[in-house]
Amino acid sequence: MQIDLAGRTAVVTGSSQGIGLAIATGLAHAGARVVLTGRGAGRLQEAQEHLRRAVPSAEVSAVAADLARAEGAEQLCAAVPHADILVNNLGIFGPTPALEIDDALWREYFDVNVLSAVRLIRAYLPGMTRQGWGRIQNIASDSAIVIPAEMIHYGMSKTALLAVSRGFAKEAAGSGVTVNSVIAGPTRTGGVEDFVYSLVDRSLPWEEAQREFMRVHRPQSLLGRLIEPEEIANLVVYLSSPQASATTGAAVRVDGGYVDSIVP
Structure with a gap:
């Protein structure tokens, strides 16, 4: 399968390392112009250098912003007013005993893992629908379905992303824009x-x-x-392609069979 994303601009959040950087690299291999995001300018510079070594022909830029805050989202959108592909990969996780998760921590996980994605979808979806083409993907987790006892606040946030994806897919119905979530399993x-x-x-x-x-x-x-980060990226690149035009409103699994279910 030949995936050609030449001429498309892809914004990948949380892409200074790990899964996000692997996704950005995969999209660059397919010809997309890639925008990396993260809070630290130094780490973003290292990520740009890594991506250019992997894809010498890549057109890559970076925006340092805290996307968990409305001001950070505004900063990104001012720097990159239009995106053809949006991959919401930004997320935090960490174990906390269930009864010790206070209100502030619940809100932090919702702000970072859910609301950051909602803000960017709200910003970029109208432009995609006007042009009649776009791809939005929210990186979820097996924890959205198999809620970890030690991280129920994290599981909650990833379950919410599944609902966000399905809801915005309905908003984009018939427009040529697809919205999906990717359920990633245990990854290196x-x-x-x-x-x-x-x-x-x-x-x-x-x-x-x-x-x-x-x-x-x-x-x-x-x-x-x-799972290797590149294996997550392979699915994301496909879902970002013209070939994936009939896949929308879906929770697509790349979890190594972790979730014991025939369907999500």
């Missing part, structure tokens, strides 16, 4: 190797260590290993 990102080795024998080579971790601590996975 920054810090995950240390986490894995905190639970398995440190003398094991990485491939054995991650499989042991998945076997003992994530037995629901049918993949039997952590």
